[in-house]
Amino acid sequence: xxxxxxxxxxxxxxxxxxxxxxxxxxxxxGVLMVYSASxxxxxxxxxxxxxxxxxxxxGFVLGAIVMIFAGFFDYRRLKKIRYIAxxxxxxxxxxxxVPGVGRSNYGATRWIGFGSVTIQPSELAKYGxxxxxxxxxxxxxDAMRSFKGMxxxxxxxxxVCVLIILEPNMSxxxxxxxxxxxxxxxxxxxxxxxxxxxxxxxVAVPVLILMEPYRLLRLSAFxxxxxxxxxxxxxxxxxxxxxxxxxxxxTGLFRSRQKYRFLxxxxxxxxxSVIGEEFGFVGILVLFAVCGFLIYKGIRTAAxxxxxxxxxxxxxITLVYGIQTVINALVVSGAIPPTGLPLxxxxxxxxxxxxxxxxxxILYAISRKNAAARAAGKGGNKRxx
Amino acid sequence: xxxxxxxxxxxxTARFFYVQVAWxxxxxxxxxxxxxxxxxxxxxxxxITDRNGVVLAENSTSYxxxxxxxxxxxxxxxxxxxxxxxxxxxxxxxxxxQSVRAxxxxxxxxxxKSAIEKLEAASPDGVYYSRDNxxxxxxxxxxxxxxxxxxxxxxxxxxxEKYYDKYLAGENGELLYETDLVGIDLEGAVxxxxxxxxxxxxxxxxxxxxxxxxxxxxxxxxxTYSPASAECIVLDPDTFEILALAGxxxxxxxxxxxxxxxxxxxxxxxxxxxDIYEPGSxxxxxxxxADIEEWLRGNKNAFSANxxxxxxxxxxxxxTTVKCWSTHANGKHCNQTLADALNYSCNPCFTDIALSLGxxxxxxxxxxxxxxxxxxxxxxxxxxxxxxxxxxxxxxxxARIGFGQTIAVSGLQLACAAAAAVNGGYYYTPHLVKSIYxxxxxxxxxxxxxxxxxxxxxxxxxxxxxxxxxxxxxxSGKRAYIEGYRVGGKTGTAQKYxxxxxxxxxxxxxxVGFFPADDPxxxxxxxxxxxxxxxxGSVVAAPCAKEIFExxxxxxxxxxxxxx
Numbered sequence: 001x002x003x004x005x006x007x008x009x010x011x012x013x014x015x016x017x018x019x020x021x022x023x024x025x026x027x028x029x030g031v032l033m034v035y036s037a038s039x040x041x042x043x044x045x046x047x048x049x050x051x052x053x054x055x056x057x058x059g060f061v062l063g064a065i066v067m068i069f070a071g072f073f074d075y076r077r078l079k080k081i082r083y084i085a086x087x088x089x090x091x092x093x094x095x096x097x098v099p100g101v102g103r104s105n106y107g108a109t110r111w112i113g114f115g116s117v118t119i120q121p122s123e124l125a126k127y128g129x130x131x132x133x134x135x136x137x138x139x140x141x142d143a144m145r146s147f148k149g150m151x152x153x154x155x156x157x158x159x160v161c162v163l164i165i166l167e168p169n170m171s172x173x174x175x176x177x178x179x180x181x182x183x184x185x186x187x188x189x190x191x192x193x194x195x196x197x198x199x200x201x202x203v204a205v206p207v208l209i210l211m212e213p214y215r216l217l218r219l220s221a222f223x224x225x226x227x228x229x230x231x232x233x234x235x236x237x238x239x240x241x242x243x244x245x246x247x248x249x250x251t252g253l254f255r256s257r258q259k260y261r262f263l264x265x266x267x268x269x270x271x272x273s274v275i276g277e278e279f280g281f282v283g284i285l286v287l288f289a290v291c292g293f294l295i296y297k298g299i300r301t302a303a304x305x306x307x308x309x310x311x312x313x314x315x316x317i318t319l320v321y322g323i324q325t326v327i328n329a330l331v332v333s334g335a336i337p338p339t340g341l342p343l344x345x346x347x348x349x350x351x352x353x354x355x356x357x358x359x360x361x362i363l364y365a366i367s368r369k370n371a372a373a374r375a376a377g378k379g380g381n382k383r384x385x
Numbered sequence: 386x387x388x389x390x391x392x393x394x395x396x397x398t399a400r401f402f403y404v405q406v407a408w409x410x411x412x413x414x415x416x417x418x419x420x421x422x423x424x425x426x427x428x429x430x431x432x433i434t435d436r437n438g439v440v441l442a443e444n445s446t447s448y449x450x451x452x453x454x455x456x457x458x459x460x461x462x463x464x465x466x467x468x469x470x471x472x473x474x475x476x477x478x479x480x481x482x483q484s485v486r487a488x489x490x491x492x493x494x495x496x497x498k499s500a501i502e503k504l505e506a507a508s509p510d511g512v513y514y515s516r517d518n519x520x521x522x523x524x525x526x527x528x529x530x531x532x533x534x535x536x537x538x539x540x541x542x543x544x545x546e547k548y549y550d551k552y553l554a555g556e557n558g559e560l561l562y563e564t565d566l567v568g569i570d571l572e573g574a575v576x577x578x579x580x581x582x583x584x585x586x587x588x589x590x591x592x593x594x595x596x597x598x599x600x601x602x603x604x605x606x607x608x609t610y611s612p613a614s615a616e617c618i619v620l621d622p623d624t625f626e627i628l629a630l631a632g633x634x635x636x637x638x639x640x641x642x643x644x645x646x647x648x649x650x651x652x653x654x655x656x657x658x659x660d661i662y663e664p665g666s667x668x669x670x671x672x673x674x675a676d677i678e679e680w681l682r683g684n685k686n687a688f689s690a691n692x693x694x695x696x697x698x699x700x701x702x703x704x705t706t707v708k709c710w711s712t713h714a715n716g717k718h719c720n721q722t723l724a725d726a727l728n729y730s731c732n733p734c735f736t737d738i739a740l741s742l743g744x745x746x747x748x749x750x751x752x753x754x755x756x757x758x759x760x761x762x763x764x765x766x767x768x769x770x771x772x773x774x775x776x777x778x779x780x781x782x783x784a785r786i787g788f789g790q791t792i793a794v795s796g797l798q799l800a801c802a803a804a805a806a807v808n809g810g811y812y813y814t815p816h817l818v819k820s821i822y823x824x825x826x827x828x829x830x831x832x833x834x835x836x837x838x839x840x841x842x843x844x845x846x847x848x849x850x851x852x853x854x855x856x857x858x859x860x861s862g863k864r865a866y867i868e869g870y871r872v873g874g875k876t877g878t879a880q881k882y883x884x885x886x887x888x889x890x891x892x893x894x895x896x897v898g899f900f901p902a903d904d905p906x907x908x909x910x911x912x913x914x915x916x917x918x919x920x921x922g923s924v925v926a927a928p929c930a931k932e933i934f935e936x937x938x939x940x941x942x943x944x945x946x947x948x949x
Contacts, residue, residue: 040565241419243404244412257420260565281405285398292394299390326393333400 015368023360030346037274038267059350063357070361082135089128092121093163130316137187138309171339222337242273250280272332428555431584435593444518447495455567456511522638530655555584590626598936599629610916616657622804624834625813657796665879668789674806675750678841694734703781728860739787754802768795800910810841854902864927869945874898876922896926
């Protein structure tokens with residue numbers, strides 16, 4: 001679509017640098033907090049207080065390299081690999097159920113392992129779906145107005161959801177579901193078709209909850225955690241204790257009391273509790289502001305995109321980040337029932353860290369292309385919607 | 386789009402504000418509980434001493450040893466060390482330390498200091514000590530029913546240990562350690578110390594010297610007459626302070642038979658306070674007191690001191706016959722005045738008094754002398770006695786109450802009534818504790834004599850005391866007579882009832898005595914239940930009271946009156 005000349009200019013254009021800078025800052029802060037939250041547990045369990053921090057640092061370095069690479073990568077090539085981007089994660093998700101490859105933890109099979117490396121395919125699947133949906137919908141723009149035209153996207157999203165719910169992982173399923181709905185909405189789906197999908201999805205939620213007894217227990221524990229302080233309510237209570245202990249200004253860096261094995265998953269899903277404890281409500285506000293800034297930049301990048309694929313891709317990346325951040329914060333503060341979902345860029349877990357940083361690299365690449373387009377005087381910005 | 390994002394941001398912020406700021410205090414309070422592990426610091430239980438400071442109950446310091454299995458790094462070594470120092474089973478301990486179920490194990494209780502010193506030298510991880518008390522009673526079985534004992538966790542179970550538990554117990558303190566989830570101490574964490582507040586001490590009214598005398602006198606009675614039980618109480622009639630209170634059978638407070646509840650209940654029962662009996666002739670003191678007071682007040686129905694009672698052995702009341710215990714043959718119990726009637730303990734004379742004064746007047750005196758109600762002594766489970774209600778009493782009942790039948794009283798009630806009859810007519814609240822004080826000398830409470838009511842006038846009391854002195858000098862109380870000392874008293878011999886019938890051969894022999902008669906300083910009541918071999922109070926109980934008085938005279942070095 002674009003002439004080769006423009007492509008060359010593109011290489012020299014400078015995009016919105018605040019995106020990679022804020023991403024690096026958040027990830028670095030994550031390394032620090034992973035250390036703070038895990039040092040005691042790491043020392044008692046592995047005899048090395050830096051155990052989790054070292055892993056996270058490796059993820060940080062890898063993520064930074066991948067982000068830089070992605071930032072200068074011609075992301076439009078992703079269009080061509082849309083089927084690969086969808087099918088590889090789907091295969092990996094299916095592999096989770098293959099004995100010997102799938103790794104179980106805490107009663108759910110969510111990881112696949114090759115030797116000492118374990119990855120969580122659901123992390124890949126989210127982005128695979130974003131790439132596929134963006135590519136497919138930008139290519140079949142006119143078909144999007146009909147339900148039939150939208151079907152392949154729905155089928156892809158549905159497949160991802162089904163495989164993840166089988167792990168089981170309710171929270172990630174809901175994230176992908178939300179993502180799918182948002183993507184097809186942005187893709188131009190008509191409101192009445194939108195409702196046709198939304199209503200069954202909403203009906204599915206209570207059914208899924210009733211299917212697994214543990215979900216119901218968690219739901220009741222969320223309503224009154226002190227009714228079962230040692231079982232279902234435990235995690236939430238410990239998270240609330242941590243946040244409450246933080247107060248306005250927090251206990252200070254490394255001064256968390258709850259990290260002494262009281263708060264489970266302190267370095268991963270509940271790292272926000274430790275942040276809230278050590279930096280207080282004020283610290284949480286600052287962190288939200290930074291996360292909000294990144295989301296804002298993502299929206300701006302999407303808004304400024306001059307082709308539909310870039311727009312959808314930037315939106316998808318921002319959505320994945322935003323949805324996870326908000327849901328994690330809601331879980332940690334006890335506003336919605338507890339689910340296992342990391343805080344992107346900050347929680348320990350290398351799959352999530354590396355891939356989120358890579359996605360931020362792509363977001364930067366999109367912003368570079370936008371800048372180049374403006375520089376080329378084609379600032380008419382005719383987004384086709 | 387932006388509105389939706391701003392809305393989400395506001396919800397999140399509001400939620401975090403609520404949890405972190407508004408809810409923070411309550412959450413922190415709840416969380417504190419899981420952050421701290423506490424080791425109790427046991428308060429020192431208060432001492433119990435007699436009125437002169439003789440220690441009757443104290444503590445020996447001992448220690449409780451705990452182990453927190455998660456915090457013990459070398460389990461095998463630590464259990465060997467503990468087994469060695471404390472003499473506990475090392476293998477069993479190791480098993481407990483390795484089990485996941487117990488997070489905190491009590492290794493040993495009441496361990497002594499030398500064992501702890503040995504452990505402290507090695508200072509193993511995860512082992513903690515707390516000070517504890519072991520209650521010790523230096524006088525063994527002396528005053529056992531009064532003092533009572535404590536449970537293994539140092540709370541009063543019976544007697545004064547129970548009645549005054551809230552003062553004696555003190556407030557336990559705590560040593561607080563900051564730990565992680567499983568109880569491992571945090572590095573560099575400061576242990577908080579909440580000191581224990583030691584219990585208050587009790588100073589009793591009991592004089593251990595007199596108590597020992599009473600106990601040895603009682604022991605002699607028991608050896609001679611093998612009774613079912615025997616009790617005695619010594620009061621100071623001027624204050625109603627209980628100077629001695631002894632009961633047989635007794636038990637060693639340092640070796641309480643905790644496994645035999647029935648036996649323990651019977652041994653630890655303070656019968657003189659908590660049980661009732663039919664007093665018999667000792668009750669005639671009260672009838673006489675009523676008559677003398679009414680006579681002095683000019684009541685025509687009362688008999689004067691010079692009045693001569695009819696000599697008949699019997700009185701007919703409501704169709705029943707009241708008989709004297711004596712046959713009245715050969716001029717016995719003939720032409721008696723009130724003093725003579727007391728001397729010979731002639732029942733019909735007291736029937737005459739009771740009937741002549743009438744129910745209303747007589748019951749006023751029963752009430753003034755505290756019958757049918759609590760004396761208010763500082764001891765749990767005091768018996769109220771059994772007194773027919775004034776509205777239900779018939780003449781035939783009244784006739785018998787006059788000489789101490791158809792009424793049941795506690796020994797304490799009778800001793801108090803007798804004291805209130807001869808001390809000038811003052812009824813005080815009897816008590817066992819003289820003061821409650823802290824070890825630093827602070828006095829929380831000093832128990833002063835508390836006058837409850839007047840009973841009779843000084844003059845009537847003085848006349849009565851004189852008559853009772855006569856009983857000991859000339860009458861049935863001769864065996865309590867001590868040359869040179871003005872002892873007064875009255876004997877009592879009551880038949881026991883079982884299932885509403887007189888139990889053949891079962892008697893309660895008693896004697897209440899006091900001296901000096903003109904200004905009584907000591908009053909003793911001796912009750913012997915079911916003595917074998919002899920049963921008259923004059924034979925069984927009076928010599929015991931005499932022995933007690935002689936002991937007091939020697940102890941207090943009281944000089945005899947000259948020229949008598």
